[in-house]
Amino acid sequence: MYFLRRTLFAIPLLLVISALAFALVHAAPGGPFDRERKPASPEIEHNLKAKYHLDEPVWKQYGRYLGGLLHGDFGPSLKYRNHSVGDIIAQGLPVSLTLGGLAFCFATGLGIPLGFFTAARRGGWTDYTGSFLAVLAVCIPSFVLAPVLILVFAIKLELFPVALWETPWHMILPPIALGSFFVGQVARILREGMLTATQAEFVTAARAKGLGETTLLFKHVFRIAVLPVVSYSGPMLADLLTGSFIIENIFQIPGIGVFLVNSSLNRDYTVVVGLSLLYAVLLIALNLVVDFTYTWLDPRVKYE
Amino acid sequence: MPFTKRARRFFRRARFLFYLAAFACLLGCSRREPPADLTIVNSSEPESLDPAIITAQSDMRIVSGLFEGLTRLEPVAARAVPGLAHHWEVSPDGTVYTFHLRTNLLWSTGEPITADDVVYSWRRELSPATASDYAGQLYYVKNAADFNTGKIRDPSRIGVQALDPLTVRVELNHPTLFFLDICAMPLASVVPRQTIGKYGDAWLNARPLPVSGAYELAAWRLNDRVRLRKNPRYWDAAHTQSRLIDFLPISTPNTALSLYMRGQADIVWDKELIPSELMDVLLKRPDFHTYPYLGTYFIRFNVTRKPFDDPRVRRALALAVDKDRIVKKITRAGEITTSHLVPPGTANYTSPEGLHYDPTLARQLLAQAGFPGGKGFPRFEYLFNSGAGGLKLHEDIAIELQQMWRRELGIEMELRQVESQVFWGTQSRLEYTVSRSSWIGDYNDANTFLGMFLSGDGNNETGWSHARYDELVHAANATTDPALREQRFQQAETILIRDEVPIFPLYVYMGVNYFDTNKIAGIWQNVLDDHPLRTIRKIKGRF
Numbered sequence: 001m002y003f004l005r006r007t008l009f010a011i012p013l014l015l016v017i018s019a020l021a022f023a024l025v026h027a028a029p030g031g032p033f034d035r036e037r038k039p040a041s042p043e044i045e046h047n048l049k050a051k052y053h054l055d056e057p058v059w060k061q062y063g064r065y066l067g068g069l070l071h072g073d074f075g076p077s078l079k080y081r082n083h084s085v086g087d088i089i090a091q092g093l094p095v096s097l098t099l100g101g102l103a104f105c106f107a108t109g110l111g112i113p114l115g116f117f118t119a120a121r122r123g124g125w126t127d128y129t130g131s132f133l134a135v136l137a138v139c140i141p142s143f144v145l146a147p148v149l150i151l152v153f154a155i156k157l158e159l160f161p162v163a164l165w166e167t168p169w170h171m172i173l174p175p176i177a178l179g180s181f182f183v184g185q186v187a188r189i190l191r192e193g194m195l196t197a198t199q200a201e202f203v204t205a206a207r208a209k210g211l212g213e214t215t216l217l218f219k220h221v222f223r224i225a226v227l228p229v230v231s232y233s234g235p236m237l238a239d240l241l242t243g244s245f246i247i248e249n250i251f252q253i254p255g256i257g258v259f260l261v262n263s264s265l266n267r268d269y270t271v272v273v274g275l276s277l278l279y280a281v282l283l284i285a286l287n288l289v290v291d292f293t294y295t296w297l298d299p300r301v302k303y304e
Numbered sequence: 305m306p307f308t309k310r311a312r313r314f315f316r317r318a319r320f321l322f323y324l325a326a327f328a329c330l331l332g333c334s335r336r337e338p339p340a341d342l343t344i345v346n347s348s349e350p351e352s353l354d355p356a357i358i359t360a361q362s363d364m365r366i367v368s369g370l371f372e373g374l375t376r377l378e379p380v381a382a383r384a385v386p387g388l389a390h391h392w393e394v395s396p397d398g399t400v401y402t403f404h405l406r407t408n409l410l411w412s413t414g415e416p417i418t419a420d421d422v423v424y425s426w427r428r429e430l431s432p433a434t435a436s437d438y439a440g441q442l443y444y445v446k447n448a449a450d451f452n453t454g455k456i457r458d459p460s461r462i463g464v465q466a467l468d469p470l471t472v473r474v475e476l477n478h479p480t481l482f483f484l485d486i487c488a489m490p491l492a493s494v495v496p497r498q499t500i501g502k503y504g505d506a507w508l509n510a511r512p513l514p515v516s517g518a519y520e521l522a523a524w525r526l527n528d529r530v531r532l533r534k535n536p537r538y539w540d541a542a543h544t545q546s547r548l549i550d551f552l553p554i555s556t557p558n559t560a561l562s563l564y565m566r567g568q569a570d571i572v573w574d575k576e577l578i579p580s581e582l583m584d585v586l587l588k589r590p591d592f593h594t595y596p597y598l599g600t601y602f603i604r605f606n607v608t609r610k611p612f613d614d615p616r617v618r619r620a621l622a623l624a625v626d627k628d629r630i631v632k633k634i635t636r637a638g639e640i641t642t643s644h645l646v647p648p649g650t651a652n653y654t655s656p657e658g659l660h661y662d663p664t665l666a667r668q669l670l671a672q673a674g675f676p677g678g679k680g681f682p683r684f685e686y687l688f689n690s691g692a693g694g695l696k697l698h699e700d701i702a703i704e705l706q707q708m709w710r711r712e713l714g715i716e717m718e719l720r721q722v723e724s725q726v727f728w729g730t731q732s733r734l735e736y737t738v739s740r741s742s743w744i745g746d747y748n749d750a751n752t753f754l755g756m757f758l759s760g761d762g763n764n765e766t767g768w769s770h771a772r773y774d775e776l777v778h779a780a781n782a783t784t785d786p787a788l789r790e791q792r793f794q795q796a797e798t799i800l801i802r803d804e805v806p807i808f809p810l811y812v813y814m815g816v817n818y819f820d821t822n823k824i825a826g827i828w829q830n831v832l833d834d835h836p837l838r839t840i841r842k843i844k845g846r847f
Contacts, residue, residue, distance in 0.1 A: 030725035037359055038732055038762030040440025043453045048435040082352050082508045083526060091526045150562060162562035164552070165528070166337075249556050252563075254528035267725045 003288060010284045014277060018069075021276040022062050025269050032078035032267045052078060065273065075270035079263070085274035088259055093278070095165060096243035096255035102171060103179035103240045104233075110179075111186025112229070118187065119194030119225075120217055130187070137184030146177040146250045163252040174251045178244050182236055186229055193225030200224070227298055234290035238283040242275075337523075340531065340550035341842060342824075345560045345572040349527050349553040353508050355490040356429050356436040361744065361833070364490050365573070366530055366551055369519040369837040371493035374403050374422065374472065375484050379839040382748065382832040384484040388417065388494060388516065388539070389472070398479030398784045403472040410537040411496060411514035419466035421516075424497045427451075427459045438491040440762075441746065444483060446475040479784045481652075485747035493517070518544045518838040527553055532837070545826055545841035561586075564818060570842065571819040571827070575637055576695060578816060583636050591820045594638050595829035598647050598745030599813030600753070603705075606734050607806050608767035611682065615804050616673040621738075622659045622808035623666035624712040625705065631811050634700045639811040644801050645743075646753045646793075647812045649831040652786050653750040656794050658801035659808065663712040670713055678714025685720045687739035689727035698740050701810070732765050741765075741807065748832055750793045751781060757800055757807070768806035773799045 033048050049055045053064060068075055074085035111134075118130035153173060154162040161170050197203065198221055206216055243257025256275060263271035294301045350363040355371050358364060368376075376387035386392075389403040409417035426445070429436050430452045443449040446463030450456045463475030476483065486492060496514035500507045507513075513521050518540065519532035530551040534544050552569060554560045560577040563569040578586055586592050605612045605621075612618055627641035640648070643658030667677070675681040686705065688698040699721060706717050717738070722730060731739050743763075745752040754777055755761065759769035773796050780792035801808065815833045826839035 030723065030727075030729055032725075034725050034728040035359060035437070036728055037437060038765075039435075039437045040443060040449070040762060041453045042762075043432065044435050044437065044439060047432045051433075051435060076505070080349070080351055080526070081357055082354060082506065088526060091528075147558065155562060155565065158566070161568060162566050163554075163559045164563070164568065248527075250559060252527075252552065252554050252556070252559050254526060258527055265723060265725065 003292065006288055006291075010281075013284070014280055017280045018066070018273055018277055019062065021273045022065065022269070023058065025264065025267065025272045026058050026061075028264075028267065030267055032269060034267075052076070065270070074274040077268055077271050079266040079268040079271070085270050088271060089256065089274065089278060092243070092254060092256035092259060095253060096248075096257060097241050098171070099165075099174055099178065099243065099247070099253060099255055100237070100240035102175035103182070104237055106175050106179035107182035107186055107236070107240075108229075108233070111183040112190055112226075114183065114187035115190025115229075116194065116217075116222065119191045119198075122195065131191070134184040134187040134191075137180045138188070139184075140180070142177050142181065142244065143246045143250070145180055146173075146247060149173050149177055150250070163250070165251070165253045170251075174247050174253060177250075178240065178247045182240070185232065185236075189228050189232055190225055193228050194221055197221045197224040223297060227294065230293050230297065231290055234286040235283065238279070238286045241282060242279050337531075338548065340548040341546040342548070342571070342840060343550045343552065343569045345554050345563060345569045345577060346551045347553070347574045347577060348555050350530065353521065353524065353530070355425075355493045355495060356434050356438075358490060359437050362573070365835070365837070366532070367490045368493070368517065368834075369532055369549070370515045370517045370521060371490065371495055372517040373487050373489070373493040374405075375488040377485075377488050377832070377834050377836060379826065379836045380828045380830065382830040382834040384488045387488065388422070389487075398481075399476045401474040401476070401483065402467075403474065405470045405472070406539050407470065408539050409516075410539075411516060412520045412535045412537050413512055413514040414537065415514070416469075417494060417516055418469040419472045420469070421494050421497055422472045423464050423466045425494045426464045426492065427462060428495065428500070429491050430462060431459070436491065438489075441486055441489060441491055444476050444478075444480040444486070446477055478782050480781070481784070481786070481789065482747050482749035482751065485749065489746065518836075519549065522548070529553070540838070544838045546837070549837060549840075570824055571817065571840070573817045575814070575816040576691075578818075580636075580695075586818075587637060587816070589818075592816060592818045593829060594814050594816050595831075595833075596640060596647065596649060596812050597815045597831050597833040598650060598748065598752075599742065600642060600645055600647055600809050601701075601740075601742045601811050601813065602645060602807050602809040604731070604736075604739045604741045604766050604807050605805070606737050606739075606767055608734060609684075609737050611673065611675070612684075612737065614673050616669045617675075618805040618808075619659060620666045620669040620673065620713060621709060622805050623662045623669065625708055625808070625810070626661050627810050628661070629708075630701060630704055634697065634704065635811065635814070637814045637816055639814045641811050642809045644797060645807065645809050646750045646797060647745070647831070650745070650750050650753075651748045653790050653793060655750075656798045656802070659805070666712060670715075675715070678716075681713075681715040683716045683718060684737040685718050687720050687722065687727065687730060687736040689724045689740070690721055701740065732762070734765070734767050742813075744813070745832070750790075750797075751777075754780075754793055754796055754800070766806040768804065770799060770804060773804075 033045060039045050053061055065075060077083050077085055077088060114130050114134060118127045121127050150162050150173065154160045160173050164170055203216065203221060206220060243255035243260065245257045245261040248255045248257040259271055260275050263275060346365060347362045350366060351360060352358050352363065353367055353370065355367050358367055372387045374387055374389040375384040377383065378385045388405055388409055390406045392401055392403045394401055405419060411417055426442060428434055430439050430442055430448050432452060432454050439452045447456060447461045451459060451462050465473045467473050494516045499510050499514055503510050515521065515535055518535055518538045520535045522533040523531040532549045534547045535541060538544065557577050557579040560572050561579055564572050587594065605618050607613050631639040631641055643660055644655035646653060646655045670678065686702050688702050691697055702719050706719060709715050709717055730736055743753060756763035757768065758777055759774050776792045776796035780789045783789050819827065823843055824840065825843050826841050827835050
């Protein structure tokens with residue numbers, strides 16, 4: 001019931017988001033057809049605007065856009081005129097999803113063990129080294145890490161290709177560059193959670209009953225400590241899956257992250273609104289998944 | 305406390321499963337395609353591959369491989385030579401061209417290419433519904449302008465007709481010396497009538513896509529690549545050198561350079577794709593090639609704003625600029641400073657000398673205009689756009705000009721940087737005082753530069769209008785005598801760059817591309833920076 005209500009509530013939210021995105025991008029100065037070379041006559045520009053209904057009032061254009069959306073049509077791109085926004089999403093989203101998915105695997109696959117061990121071996125050298133690495137991962141931005149990775153592993157050692165997105169070998173460095181920040185975040189959040197959880201009363205009780213340390217950490221402490229990581233995963237996944245402008249640019253990956261940024265610079269109205277909606281849908285859906293995972297992991301949590 | 309054996313086993317399994325899953329995912333998303341014979345890095349994702357829509361040079365490089373016109377450019381000096389037309393006759397007054405098509409012309413799908421296809425393509429380019437930015441290049445054809453602007457509705461009145469399936473007759477308004485060059489531009493190339501009729505705006509997504517050029521469109525994936533495959537039915541297919549060509553739309557200089565260094569790309573076009581920090585080092589290498597081409601960087605004055613309505617003020621500002629400093633300190637690729645707008649190397653034309661660096665004369669002129677030592681000169685704004693990919697060229701030049709004018713003339717200028725999409729509109733609405741500008745020649749003739757400063761031309765953008773200038777440019781274009789034509793253009797350019805100065809040029813563009821001449825053959829540097837794909841090949845057997 002709760003999840004159904006949340007889903008229904010998402011619809012007016014998406015409407016508001018689309019209206020805001022539409023209004024904002026139209027209010028920005030300049031337009032999609034402004035360019036260096038002026039057409040030979042003002043009529044040409046007028047024809048172009050009329051073709052894409054840009055000569056109508058904005059509210060009317062918005063109405064037309066919503067009408068298209070109802071039929072699943074995101075409209076044509078105004079910059080890439082042989083492609084529709086649907087095309088751009090259909091071609092770019094799978095790539096961004098793969099990149100983001102791999103980065104997520106990397107972030108959790110490395111971040112969770114890192115957080116777990118640093119907490120379990122608290123105060124030892126494992127903890128210090130691990131925590132230092134986690135902080136380092138958070139501090140180095142991807143636009144620094146990516147060129148360094150390319151320089152070392154692609155150019156000097158020639159282990160991986162320098163860019164492009166073709167074979168599995170092309171798909172190693174980008175997820176690492178994209179996910180490393182989140183490795184650090186996940187590790188820190190989990191470590192914090194573990195340390196808090198070990199101080200809980202039920203842990204003391206379990207210890208007193210003679211439960212083994214390993215069983216205790218895995219079965220009881222971890223289950224509670226991982227909750228903050230789960231709630232962080234929702235927005236993190238949405239962030240990773242919608243692509244990264246920087247990583248996609250540096251590695252020349254044909255995802256949608258590049259469009260997310262360039263479309264607003266190009267005043268590609270339809271692409272801006274379409275991708276904003278896509279991002280919103282992903283964010284809402286993933287938050288819903290997070291809430292659902294919560295009830296499953298922690299029986300204390302219940303939604304009415 | 306050490307972990308138990310069971311826990312360790314669990315870690316090992318979890319780790320193994322995780323890597324297995326990641327690897328399976330990687331395998332699942334990889335593609336298998338044969339490698340291209342030639343990989344070219346081409347600065348940006350094509351806006352379109354429709355000859356009637358494209359405006360960027362990077363897009364034209366691909367499109368001129370797909371579609372051909374009556375003429376085509378030869379690779380060495382980029383002169384127009386027979387393309388789909390085998391030969392032609394020109395009437396004695398230079399206004400009627402009769403083109404004879406080759407008899408072996410086929411679309412890549414097998415149907416014959418006829419004179420009707422040529423007529424259709426030109427009518428489509430000019431149709432108001434197509435809204436082509438470049439349609440103005442065909443305005444030399446009789447009634448083309450009126451049809452394009454909607455003054456006449458009947459396309460059959462345009463001066464292009466099919467006399468029979470192999471003959472096209474073109475009637476011009478007046479003799480046009482560079483008309484054959486225009487026929488070679490993508491906008492005048494021949495496009496498939498049936499496919500466009502059937503698919504409308506989405507016609508480029510039709511497979512197979514009928515093409516008239518040396519290459520077929522094998523794949524076009526957004527921000528990934530455009531792949532071209534040799535068109536075996538092209539009339540000159542025997543001389544097409546490479547079978548598969550990939551174009552990578554890369555706008556990050558470091559990525560382009562890395563791909564090239566690792567051998568994942570063979571050719572990189574454009575100066576913008578050289579990391580500027582490495583420019584000095586890289587330009588010394590033998591595989592980095594520089595060449596001047598028909599492009600000029602210049603400054604526009606808005607002559608409708610005071611005090612820039614006074615030619616003395618404009619001349620003073622132009623005289624106070626040390627252009628050598630700009631090319632040595634900022635552009636750094638060996639650019640040549642220029643005092644005239646039309647670049648050297650333009651066919652049948654030598655420009656008159658304009659204004660050179662002379663701060664003393666500049667101060668005198670400014671004093672004569674009522675601002676001795678810059679006193680009383682109002683603060684004004686300099687408009688420029690942020691360059692693509694964080695390029696700081698325009699900003700650096702703006703700062704340099706600001707300092708020069710302050711030092712030499714004692715005047716103060718504010719800098720106003722805007723996004724490119726804002727810049728073009730602001731400039732054309734004359735909502736600026738002084739602004740950066742540039743122009744790349746569309747064809748090899750002085751008219752492509754001088755024509756834009758005719759009164760009311762869409763690309764004038766200075767508010768400047770000069771009856772004598774207009775008269776001279778029109779008179780130059782009306783004559784077929786090359787010497788007389790040159791003389792009139794020179795008189796016009798003198799007014800533009802020495803007397804009136806609504807603009808003043810800084811330097812001629814220097815093109816840079818990089819490829820190893822030991823590995824790649826068939827590229828010649830020329831002033832149009834045009835390199836037909838059909839002649840480029842990898843040298844086999846040596847690597």
